[in-house]
Amino acid sequence: MFFPESPGMHPFLLVGQVTIAAVPVTSPPSQSMPRKSRQRPRHRNAPRRGRVRRLLGAGGWTLAGLLLAAVGIGGLYVHHLDREIRERFEGQRWALPARVYARPLELYAGRPLTADALEMELRALNYRETPEGSGPGEFHVSGGTVRLTTRPFTFGDGPEPAHSVRVRLANGRVQSVAEQSGGRNVDLMRVEPLLIGSIYPTHGEDRILVDIDEVPRELIGALLAIEDRRFMSHRGIDPVGIGRAAVANLRAGRTVQGGSTLTQQLVKNFYLTREQTLSRKLNEAVMALLLEHRYDKREILEAYLNEVFLGQTGERAIHGFGQAAQFYYQRPLNELRLDQLALLVGLARGASYYDPRRFPERATQRRDRVLEAMAETGLASRERVDRALATALDVSPVMPEGRSRFPAFLDLVRRELRADYADEDLRSEGLRIFTTMDPVVQMRLEDRLVRGVDELVRSRGGGSDLDNLQAAAVVTDPQAGEVLGVVGDRNPRYPGYNRAVEAQRQVGSVIKPFVYLAALTNPDRYTLATLLDDSPLTLQLPHGEPWTPRNFDRENRGTVTAWEALVQSYNVATVRLAEEIGISQVVNLLQTLGLQRTPAPLPSLALGAIELSPLEVAGLYQALANGGYATGTRVIRDVLDQNDEVLSHYGLSLQGAVSDGSVRVLTHALHDVTREGTGRRIAARLNGQVVAGKTGTTNNFRDSWFAGFDDRHVAVVWLGMDDNRPTGLTGGVSAAPVWAEIMAGVGVHSLRLEGHPGVGYQEVDLASGLRVENEDHACEAVKTLPFWQNSGPEGRAECDLGSDSGSQGWFERLFR
Amino acid sequence: MADGGWRAVQGAGVVALALVLAACATPAPRDAGAPAPDATERAVDEDPAQEERDAPEPEREPTPGAALQLAQQAESARQAGDTARAEQRLERALRIAPRDAGLWHQMAVLRLEQGRHEQAERLAERSLRLAGGTDRELGLKNWRVILAAREALGDAAGAEEAREAIRRLEADVV
Numbered sequence: 001m002f003f004p005e006s007p008g009m010h011p012f013l014l015v016g017q018v019t020i021a022a023v024p025v026t027s028p029p030s031q032s033m034p035r036k037s038r039q040r041p042r043h044r045n046a047p048r049r050g051r052v053r054r055l056l057g058a059g060g061w062t063l064a065g066l067l068l069a070a071v072g073i074g075g076l077y078v079h080h081l082d083r084e085i086r087e088r089f090e091g092q093r094w095a096l097p098a099r100v101y102a103r104p105l106e107l108y109a110g111r112p113l114t115a116d117a118l119e120m121e122l123r124a125l126n127y128r129e130t131p132e133g134s135g136p137g138e139f140h141v142s143g144g145t146v147r148l149t150t151r152p153f154t155f156g157d158g159p160e161p162a163h164s165v166r167v168r169l170a171n172g173r174v175q176s177v178a179e180q181s182g183g184r185n186v187d188l189m190r191v192e193p194l195l196i197g198s199i200y201p202t203h204g205e206d207r208i209l210v211d212i213d214e215v216p217r218e219l220i221g222a223l224l225a226i227e228d229r230r231f232m233s234h235r236g237i238d239p240v241g242i243g244r245a246a247v248a249n250l251r252a253g254r255t256v257q258g259g260s261t262l263t264q265q266l267v268k269n270f271y272l273t274r275e276q277t278l279s280r281k282l283n284e285a286v287m288a289l290l291l292e293h294r295y296d297k298r299e300i301l302e303a304y305l306n307e308v309f310l311g312q313t314g315e316r317a318i319h320g321f322g323q324a325a326q327f328y329y330q331r332p333l334n335e336l337r338l339d340q341l342a343l344l345v346g347l348a349r350g351a352s353y354y355d356p357r358r359f360p361e362r363a364t365q366r367r368d369r370v371l372e373a374m375a376e377t378g379l380a381s382r383e384r385v386d387r388a389l390a391t392a393l394d395v396s397p398v399m400p401e402g403r404s405r406f407p408a409f410l411d412l413v414r415r416e417l418r419a420d421y422a423d424e425d426l427r428s429e430g431l432r433i434f435t436t437m438d439p440v441v442q443m444r445l446e447d448r449l450v451r452g453v454d455e456l457v458r459s460r461g462g463g464s465d466l467d468n469l470q471a472a473a474v475v476t477d478p479q480a481g482e483v484l485g486v487v488g489d490r491n492p493r494y495p496g497y498n499r500a501v502e503a504q505r506q507v508g509s510v511i512k513p514f515v516y517l518a519a520l521t522n523p524d525r526y527t528l529a530t531l532l533d534d535s536p537l538t539l540q541l542p543h544g545e546p547w548t549p550r551n552f553d554r555e556n557r558g559t560v561t562a563w564e565a566l567v568q569s570y571n572v573a574t575v576r577l578a579e580e581i582g583i584s585q586v587v588n589l590l591q592t593l594g595l596q597r598t599p600a601p602l603p604s605l606a607l608g609a610i611e612l613s614p615l616e617v618a619g620l621y622q623a624l625a626n627g628g629y630a631t632g633t634r635v636i637r638d639v640l641d642q643n644d645e646v647l648s649h650y651g652l653s654l655q656g657a658v659s660d661g662s663v664r665v666l667t668h669a670l671h672d673v674t675r676e677g678t679g680r681r682i683a684a685r686l687n688g689q690v691v692a693g694k695t696g697t698t699n700n701f702r703d704s705w706f707a708g709f710d711d712r713h714v715a716v717v718w719l720g721m722d723d724n725r726p727t728g729l730t731g732g733v734s735a736a737p738v739w740a741e742i743m744a745g746v747g748v749h750s751l752r753l754e755g756h757p758g759v760g761y762q763e764v765d766l767a768s769g770l771r772v773e774n775e776d777h778a779c780e781a782v783k784t785l786p787f788w789q790n791s792g793p794e795g796r797a798e799c800d801l802g803s804d805s806g807s808q809g810w811f812e813r814l815f816r
Numbered sequence: 817m818a819d820g821g822w823r824a825v826q827g828a829g830v831v832a833l834a835l836v837l838a839a840c841a842t843p844a845p846r847d848a849g850a851p852a853p854d855a856t857e858r859a860v861d862e863d864p865a866q867e868e869r870d871a872p873e874p875e876r877e878p879t880p881g882a883a884l885q886l887a888q889q890a891e892s893a894r895q896a897g898d899t900a901r902a903e904q905r906l907e908r909a910l911r912i913a914p915r916d917a918g919l920w921h922q923m924a925v926l927r928l929e930q931g932r933h934e935q936a937e938r939l940a941e942r943s944l945r946l947a948g949g950t951d952r953e954l955g956l957k958n959w960r961v962i963l964a965a966r967e968a969l970g971d972a973a974g975a976e977e978a979r980e981a982i983r984r985l986e987a988d989v990v
Contacts, residue, residue, distance in 0.1 A: 157901050478911070
């Protein structure tokens with residue numbers, strides 16, 4: 001009664017009794033199977049009604065009535081299961097996690113890149129080092145030449161084919177990219193991007209869907225050989241198989257074989273709980289029959305390949321062979337060797353019992369049984385099987401965590417996504433999210449931040465009061481406004497409080513450049529040579545209290561140039577400057593440059609009495625680094641759906657702007673901060689490479705900051721305690737060296753300060769702010785300062801005039 | 817806009833730069849030992865006399881061919897009406913060569929076509945800044961984008977300013 005129809009030959013598969021070569025070697029229809037097959041519904045209960053009628057003739061009415069009721073219920077029951085199956089099979093079958101990718105590495109001649117960085121990226125992608133580097137996911141480094149072979153990948157702007165290339169690197173740049181065979185030049189290519197995290201369905205199932213045509217035939221063959229040899233001929237359940245299993249189990253005195261068909265196993269995985277009851281077995285059998293009735297073998301097999309449970313880590317459940325290949329070998333399924341395929345097939349019987357990481361011996365035995373079955377059924381030659389048997393288990397030792405390696409970056413991505421996507425869609429729609437993360441920058445940032453902070457704590461005598469010192473850092477690309485790396489905790493793997501984004505901390509002097517920039521945008525009134533009054537000051541605040549800003553060292557210096565006040569971070573002079581230009585001007589400027597809120601226009605704002613996150617500070621500094629443009633801090637480039645359609649593109653956009661001449665002048669001073677100002681430790685660490693930035697230290701040493709940039713990066717470092725306790729650290733001695741460490745790790749691209757057509761240079765006497773023209777002047781401190789729009793001081797310094805008898809001065813005056 | 821005209825634009829930029837800046841004040845080097853960008857890769861075929869007139873080095877590195885190739889693909893996509901792809905390709909190009917004034921101009925043109933007038937105006941201004949007033953042809957094209965954007969935004973005074981800038985550049989016989 002289980003075989004109401006004669007089993008017809010299946011069109012897609014060669015059906016043989018045991019022949020496992022029945023796998024889709026010859027599959028006539030060229031187009032792939034539609035996912036949602038619409039087969040004609042048939043009435044399954046019709047034959048049952050016939051039987052009922054026969055019974056009616058033989059039995060009494062009471063019995064008949066009871067039976068009728070039972071059959072009615074049975075019919076309803078079958079109908080119910082049938083509907084469940086169709087819903088499962090014809091809707092979206094699986095909730096697929098969203099995948100979050102780093103930016104792809106673009107390779108082209110002229111790209112700044114070292115062999116080290118390239119190797120780091122390839123290793124992060126789990127590329128294997130081989131002598132040739134000619135197979136997919138393989139590379140080889142020798143000197144300045146890296147050979148590598150990528151895998152095809154589809155991006156938002158189209159597919160990128162696989163490339164097998166030789167990359168020559170020298171002087172910190174890619175010199176050439178050429179095909180390995182033939183040596184033809186490759187103008188531009190992308191390596192597939194690093195998967196940096198997934199957003200899992202709430203039930204924790206993780207899977208990578210595979211099409212049955214992409215699955216190695218050895219895998220399918222081995223699966224049928226070991227799990228269900230009669231799969232091609234049975235109709236959902238296999239009495240012969242059950243009988244054989246029963247005999248084997250009786251003989252062994254315990255369960256050594258299961259009689260379940262793949263179809264039954266699929267049903268078990270798909271719909272039912274793991275409890276072992278008779279009613280469950282009945283459900284399973286009926287549903288298996290229904291499934292086979294409605295869908296063809298190919299579809300059932302494909303569903304099985306994607307559904308079967310193959311591993312677990314924490315809350316993350318590994319389903320399907322596509323994900324299992326990544327989970328155990330960190331490679332796509334189609335790159336696995338015979339022994340590796342056999343291991344995965346073996347896991348289908350019991351992924352935790354045969355877990356190769358915990359029970360390598362059991363796993364090996366199981367694998368070898370699968371391999372033997374492959375030899376028996378002629379699926380693989382004896383020699384191949386022998387070779388595979390001799391291969392050691394080489395499951396990747398690192399179990400890829402369900403949690404991301406880059407929790408802070410992923411957290412930032414999720415925050416951005418939340419604006420446009422429902423959580424449920426992220427967890428189930430299989431979206432692909434392309435981010436701006438540069439994995440090499442991210443990893444080096446993590447490494448150097450940890451190293452720098454540990455070193456700092458050690459150099460402070462490792463006092464227990466610094467044990468809880470926390471840190472956060474951000475690195476961005478200021479031209480595109482893209483975030484390259486984020487660390488939100490001294491332990492970069494810790495997926496907790498993301499200080500880079502969430503922490504709102506007073507910024508202190510990190511804000512000062514914007515006070516000076518607000519002044520410098522008006523070159524007729526303010527230049528770096530403008531004298532500021534640094535003598536003691538008390539202000540009446542709007543609500544009546546007096547406020548007396550003090551310098552860090554409690555000294556006052558009378559009049560100083562704006563340059564010195566900024567480079568040495570004098571507070572009193574800065575407050576006076578802000579008062580003069582109007583603190584609301586500073587607020588306006590901050591908002592033009594991307595600040596998303598309106599701080600109260602109090603004079604203390606000039607000293608950084610505003611709480612910002614490191615990411616927000618990075619956003620503001622981007623404008624200083626890119627010539628005056630607010631570009632935002634983007635972390636997502638594209639969101640693609642399962643069919644590679646672009647759902648969202650987060651494009652380049654310019655928000656506000658300030659004049660680039662004033663920014664350039666300011667940048668000169670910020671460069672001096674790193675050489676002779678509060679951040680001077682940086683110049684020593686970076687061997688004179690040209691960078692710019694500003695320290696920040698808040699009251700009682702609660703927060704230490706350094707925010708700065710080179711030609712290609714903005715980096716912001718914050719150090720402090722979560723509970724706001726004082727650390728005793730200034731930005732200059734703590735955050736600045738850590739920042740330098742990070743920049744050295746990321747690779748400094750020196751700023752080019754000269755060359756702005758509107759900016760000229762003039763030597764200035766720092767005591768008077770007036771010009772110095774003689775080489776043998778009597779001035780104590782002279783500095784060459786940049787001036788925008790010919791705004792240099794008109795008058796000459798006393799100390800310069802005193803010795804003004806040389807011919808040079810006369811000559812120069814003649815031409816002025 | 818001519819496809820592949822960017823190389824020409826950049827080549828012309830170097831010439832125009834030398835000519836225009838010859839008349840400008842030239843900044844003195846600030847500190848001894850400041851890194852001097854090597855000039856070997858650009859402008860070798862120029863009149864050697866121009867070198868002596870001490871034109872400041874252009875601020876950017878030579879644009880890698882990869883960026884120019886992407887820019888061409890973007891232009892083809894734009895002409896085919898696929899502005900989304902054009903945008904993505906241009907963004908890739910700009911990540912490679914963020915200081916190429918021609919690329920920023922191309923982005924401005926795309927934004928204008930997308931009807932994002934404010935962005936078009938800002939991008940064209942950024943292109944102008946990067947070119948540093950040294951490239952008359954590119955300057956004209958940028959001002960025309962700015963004019964169109966401002967007209968669309970109903971900024972009459974701004975549009976007049978743009979017209980004035982265009983008149984000046986057109987009158988300026990190079």
